[in-house]
Amino acid sequence: MRLTVIGVGYLGLTHAACMADLGHDVLAIDTDHERLARISGGEMPFFEPRLESLLRKGLETGRLRFTTSKEEIGEFGDVHFLCVGTPQGADGAADLSHVTHAADALAPHLRRGCLIAGKSTVPAGTARKLLARIRAAAPAGAEVDLAWNPEFLREGNAVQDTLRPDRFVFGITSPRAEALLRRVYEQPLAAGIPALTMGLETAELVKVSANAFLATKISFINAVADACEAAGADVTQLAAALAHDERIGGRAMSPGLGFGGGCLPKDIRAFRAAAASLGADSMVSLLGDVDEINKSRRSRVVDMARDAVGGSLAGKRVAVLGLAFKPNSDDIRDSPSLDVCGRLAAEGAIVSAHDPVALENASRLRPDLRYAKSVFEAAEGADLVLHLTEWTEYRSIEPSALAEVVAQRRVIDARCVLDARAWEAAGWTVRTMGRSANLRDAAAS
Secondary structure, three states, X not given: OEEEEEOOOHHHHHHHHHHHHOOOEEEEEOOOHHHHHHHHOOOOOOXXXXXXXXXXXXXXXXXXXXEOOHHHHHHHOOEEXXXXXXXXXXXXXXXXXXXXXXXXXXXXXXOOOEEEEEOXXXXXXXXXXXXXXXXXXXXXXXXXXXXXXXXXXXXXOHHHHHHOOOOEEEEOOOHHHHHHHHHHOHHHHHOOOOEEEEOHHHHHHHHHHHHHHHHHHHHHHHHHHHHHHHHOOEXXXXXXXXXXXXXXXXXXXXXXXXXXXXXXXXXXXXXXXXXXXXXXXXXXXXXXXXXXXXHHHHHHHHHXXXXXXXXXXXXXXXXXXXXXXXXXXXXXXXXXXXXXHHHHHHOOOEEEEEOOOOHHHHHHHOOOOEEOOOHHHHHOOOOEEEEOOOOHHHHOOOHHHHHOOOOOOEEEEOXXXXXXXXXXXXXXXXXXXXXXXXXXXXXXX
């Protein structure tokens, strides 16, 4: 099929490259012409596993092209995927200006029947308003159809989540729209991926509800972690026990520093604002608590760090492992780790941080911090080591080797994944969120 992608940010570029990999002819557009030029040359603007190879493959085969011409986009596409951002506004609500601008720019160039498929995360009711707006401005009028096809990408796993997601959601107003989407995703649907068909408003709510539930699970286990510390219990063992209950499950039940990134925090705040406008007070209250619990984890880590070094961080050397908001990404948007680094520095700590891929992005945002090219460089002379992003390579650190370069063998595992016994055996004092300082694993006795 002939597909267009409007907006080549994280979502749009991933979708464009993956659709080309499925065999479609894809033409993508963005308002950032410099970015388009770099991408057209095969240069990735961000880190995402497997995506660079798909981008270059699409360019080499000619199935993936980029343009700055709205006229070319309108003429080319049978299905136009709307992939622009919906950033958080000053009041917490989603800023829909990019969505409406993209629709207004595209509509005058739609001269034949086509489908616009929205993938951006928007409040319920947005799609229906857009459909009326586009049909009023498009020469093809009522021949233009619209569907909402929300994305469920996880950074670090975006290619797999696009090509083989858990499910497809089709918010439609006509059988024709469903038929076109089924043609787009013919290969994964044939492989058994389910497609769920529903109305526009329901499809819009699926994405924000999924993120809200995910955020609630994370904040729930982190609230339990506080109770575990107070009671002398171990939240990691508790979470493992809960995971065996099929009604609860173990996914997104990882205690620690909490969530960040460019989607989950803004999406729950946008959903909260939308719920307030709908008068859904219970959802407003729930999401407010979820957000506050999540933000409190950052303060908790700083409190633990302060306590670990004797009550004052002033002049203390702190090694930070991880800066991206999650592993397998260089994304530092609303990064819990980088936020903690800023708070440590504000209290006078000398912060030296390492990350496998996010150093450049972090240094642009926080040039006042020190950045190290290796874990051992970051830990040189450290009074405290903080593990803040759960990169796989940090789990494989040899504690006895790292002990040779630090000033004090103190580590705080804010992601609850390090082997505490191995570190303690190497002479380290280990603190883990959700595990009281004097707790001894009963299984060891």
